[in-house]
Amino acid sequence: MKRFLWFILPIIVLITLWEFVSRSGFVNLALFPPPSQVAVALWEMITSGTLFSDLRDSLWRLLAGLFLGSAFGVVFGLLTGRIKSFATTLTPIIQILRPLPAVAIMPLVIVWFGIDNGAKIFSIAFAVFFPVWINAHIGARQIPQTFLWSAKLFTNSPVKIFREVVFPAALPFIIAGIRTGIAIGFIMVFISELSGASSGLGYRISITSLAYRIDQMIAALIVLGALGAIADQLFAFGTRKIFPWIKFSSR
Amino acid sequence: MSNISIKNLSVHYDGYCALKGLDFEACKGEFVAIVGKSGSGKTTFLHALARLVEFSGDISAPKNVGMVFQHYAVFPWFTASENIAFGLDNETKEKRAQIVRKHLKLAKLEDKKDKYPAELSGGQVQRIALARSLAHNPEVLLMDEPYGALDAYTRDKMQQWLLDIWTTHKKTIVFVTHNIEEAIFLSDRILVLNDKKFVGEYKISFARPRNESIKFSPEFNKLRQQIFESLNHSNN
Numbered sequence: 001m002k003r004f005l006w007f008i009l010p011i012i013v014l015i016t017l018w019e020f021v022s023r024s025g026f027v028n029l030a031l032f033p034p035p036s037q038v039a040v041a042l043w044e045m046i047t048s049g050t051l052f053s054d055l056r057d058s059l060w061r062l063l064a065g066l067f068l069g070s071a072f073g074v075v076f077g078l079l080t081g082r083i084k085s086f087a088t089t090l091t092p093i094i095q096i097l098r099p100l101p102a103v104a105i106m107p108l109v110i111v112w113f114g115i116d117n118g119a120k121i122f123s124i125a126f127a128v129f130f131p132v133w134i135n136a137h138i139g140a141r142q143i144p145q146t147f148l149w150s151a152k153l154f155t156n157s158p159v160k161i162f163r164e165v166v167f168p169a170a171l172p173f174i175i176a177g178i179r180t181g182i183a184i185g186f187i188m189v190f191i192s193e194l195s196g197a198s199s200g201l202g203y204r205i206s207i208t209s210l211a212y213r214i215d216q217m218i219a220a221l222i223v224l225g226a227l228g229a230i231a232d233q234l235f236a237f238g239t240r241k242i243f244p245w246i247k248f249s250s251r
Numbered sequence: 252m253s254n255i256s257i258k259n260l261s262v263h264y265d266g267y268c269a270l271k272g273l274d275f276e277a278c279k280g281e282f283v284a285i286v287g288k289s290g291s292g293k294t295t296f297l298h299a300l301a302r303l304v305e306f307s308g309d310i311s312a313p314k315n316v317g318m319v320f321q322h323y324a325v326f327p328w329f330t331a332s333e334n335i336a337f338g339l340d341n342e343t344k345e346k347r348a349q350i351v352r353k354h355l356k357l358a359k360l361e362d363k364k365d366k367y368p369a370e371l372s373g374g375q376v377q378r379i380a381l382a383r384s385l386a387h388n389p390e391v392l393l394m395d396e397p398y399g400a401l402d403a404y405t406r407d408k409m410q411q412w413l414l415d416i417w418t419t420h421k422k423t424i425v426f427v428t429h430n431i432e433e434a435i436f437l438s439d440r441i442l443v444l445n446d447k448k449f450v451g452e453y454k455i456s457f458a459r460p461r462n463e464s465i466k467f468s469p470e471f472n473k474l475r476q477q478i479f480e481s482l483n484h485s486n487n
Contacts, residue, residue, distance in 0.1 A: 146324035149303050153318055154338030154387060164337065168328035245328045248369030 033215040038222070041215035050204070051223065058200040059227075061117055062189045065124025069185070070178050073129045077136020077174070078166055082143075094133060102127030102184075103191055115196035124188040128181035132174070139173025140166055172249045175239050182235060186228045201227075253311075254279040254423045255300070255391060260308035262295050269295040271447045272308075277391075280421045284434035286478060287444035293427040294321065296444065297393045300425065317389030317422075319380045321396045325368050331355065332364040335383045350386050357416065358382035374405040378412070385420065394426045398433065407463065410437055414461065431478050435471060436461060443481045451481035 015035045021027060022034035033041075045051035076094070079086040102123055109126075113119035143166060151165040167174075193202025201224045208217040239246055257275040261268070270292045277283050287293045299306040301316050325334050335354050339347045355361050358378035360371075368376045377397055384392060398406045410433060417424060428434050434441050435455055443451035453474060457465050465471055 144322070144324070146320040146322055147326065149298075149301075150318070150320065150324040150326075151338075152303070153301065153316070154383075155340065157340070160338075160340070165326065168326070171328070243328070245367045245369070248327060248367060 030212070031214060033218065037215045038218045041213070042219035042222070045204075045216065045219060051220075054199055054201050054204050054220070055223070055227075058189050058193065058202065058224075061120045061124060061192070061200065062185050062231075064117075064121045065188065066128055066178075066181060066185045068121065069125035069128025070132050070181055072125070073132025073177065073181070074136045074167075074174055076129075077133045077177075078140045078162065078170060080133075081137040081140025081170070082162075082166055091137075094130075098130045098134075102188055106192065106195070110196055120189070120192035120197070123192050124185050127184050127188045131180040131184060132177040135173045135177025135180070136170055139170030139177075142173075143169040168243070171243060172246065175246070179232060179235060182231055183228065186224070186231070190224065253277070254281070254313065255425070256309075256311040257300070258309040260296075260299060260306055260310065262292075262299050262304060262306045264304075268447065270299065270306075273447075273449060275442070275449070277423055277425060279423055281440065282417060282424045282426065282438045284426045284428060284438035284441045285444050286428055286431055286434045286441060286482065288429060288482065291444045292447045293429075293444050294395050297395050297425065297427055300391075301393055313390035315387070315389045316391045316393060317384030317387055318393045319377075319384055319395065319397045321399060325376050325380050325383065327368050330365050330367055331358075331360050331371070331379050334368070334379050335386050337383065339386060354382040354386045357385065372405075373401050374409055377401065377409060381413070381416070385416070385422075389422065391423045391425065394424060396428050397426075398430075399428070406433070411462075413437065414459075418460065431475050431482075432466060435474050435478070436466060441478060443478060445482060451478070453478060 019034045019036060022029060022032050022037075042051070045054075076086075076090065080090050080094070081087070105126060106119075106123055109119045109123050113122055147165055147169055148161070151161045155161060189200070190202040190205070193200035194206050197203040201220050204220045205217055205224070208214070208220065253276055255275065255277040257273060260270060260273040260275070262270040273296065275296075285293050285296065295304065297318065298304045300310060300312060301318050302310070326337065329337060332351050332355060335351045335358075336347055339350060342350065351364075352361075355364050358375075358381070360366075360375060360378060360382075363371060363375065368379065371379070380397065381392075381394075398409050401409060414437065426434070426437060435457075438455055441451075441453040441455060442449050443453075455474070457470075
């Protein structure tokens with residue numbers, strides 16, 4: 001209860017202050033709409049269904065991109081981290097692509113995939129891949145030799161060693177990588193919807209700017225921010241549920 | 252009857268010589284201890300014996316070797332029972348469950364079977380490590396300073412527990428330690444490893460079963476002194 005109070009109190013203070021400043025007459029009301037007006041705009045977006053459809057489209061792109069980027073990142077990271085032939089052949093290619101800002105490939109991706117979901121999901125997956133890959137790669141490289149030796153003494157199956165020893169041993173790193181990936185995914189979903197989209201929270205934010213509906217824009221921004229925080233917490237909660245031992249890990 | 256026979260064993264790591272020209276024999280069911288200082292090559296010797304590192308020379312030893320590592324190497328992502336079950340893939344489900352139950356009992360951890368290593372004490376984790384090795388029914392058990400990280404009291408209890416298990420299972424054990432007292436108390440024979448070579452061999456003839464009281468006998472002290480001198484003397 002006390003913790004909740006400390007969590008909610010600063011938010012209430014901030015909103016009150018904002019309301020007060022907006023209504024004080026010192027600022028342009030059209031540029032700095034008070035929270036009460038933003039709340040009304042948010043309510044309109046909820047009742048008209050635009051918020052729901054924006055959320056649905058953005059979340060779908062985000063989840064699909066995150067899943068693909070993470071899955072490839074984990075698999076390639078474990079392979080390059082553990083198997084020499086993969087490391088020597090793949091690492092240079094990945095290292096050349098890695099410094100490319102995902103935003104810079106957007107025009108090319110749109111040319112390739114058009115302006116449908118494909119382009120957006122690809123660019124999100126592309127951006128998510130690298131932090132997940134590098135973390136999985138480092139995670140797989142730092143596995144104590146005794147773990148690998150024990151595994152080797154008990155089983156001959158490389159698949160089993162990868163699944164039951166290499167993957168869990170690298171998991172704290174992988175989780176850190178995916179959490180970074182989630183944050184980057186949110187940036188990319190917004191950017192990919194700025195151009196060539198007709199729905200989604202990013203699209204909503206850019207279109208409300210053109211329509212000069214600052215209240216709607218702020219409402220959409222709040223939803224995007226809240227979603228990011230919730231997604232990260234949900235992911236952390238989920239990993240603790242699926243891998244209960246992770247709480248003993250120092251990372 | 253010789254269980255392990257090693258001739259002219261050498262190990263090199265990236266140009267660095269870790270062991271040079273060792274000969275070693277161990278009989279079936281024998282408890283051999285190897286004492287040596289840090290960096291003397293004791294751990295490397297066990298790694299070569301388990302064929303985990305490249306070596307030159309001849310090693311004749313059973314294929315089915317169990318190993319308990321210095322830093323437990325019990326998997327932190329598995330519970331006590333999952334750790335013991337790891338790698339028992341050739342068994343049927345019922346047989347596997349039976350082996351796990353039997354070895355949890357041996358480790359005296361039946362009530363902790365669903366606990367993760369981080370939730371257990373150092374002694375308990377080390378008992379899982381040994382139980383996990385025994386679950387594969389190895390002919391030879393290699394132990395690399397298994398009790399180095401335990402407090403003296405737990406260490407004493409673990410030594411007694413190990414002797415009980417060895418008496419019932421009759422595995423050949425090669426036990427590496429830097430603790431002379433531990434080596435005398437546990438083993439039939441002690442080899443002193445110094446600067447990559449064996450420099451001394453001591454037969455330990457205390458009657459079995461042994462208990463703590465022998466550690467206070469004059470013979471025990473005399474042996475300890477001899478081994479201590481052998482460890483330090485050859486360093487010059």
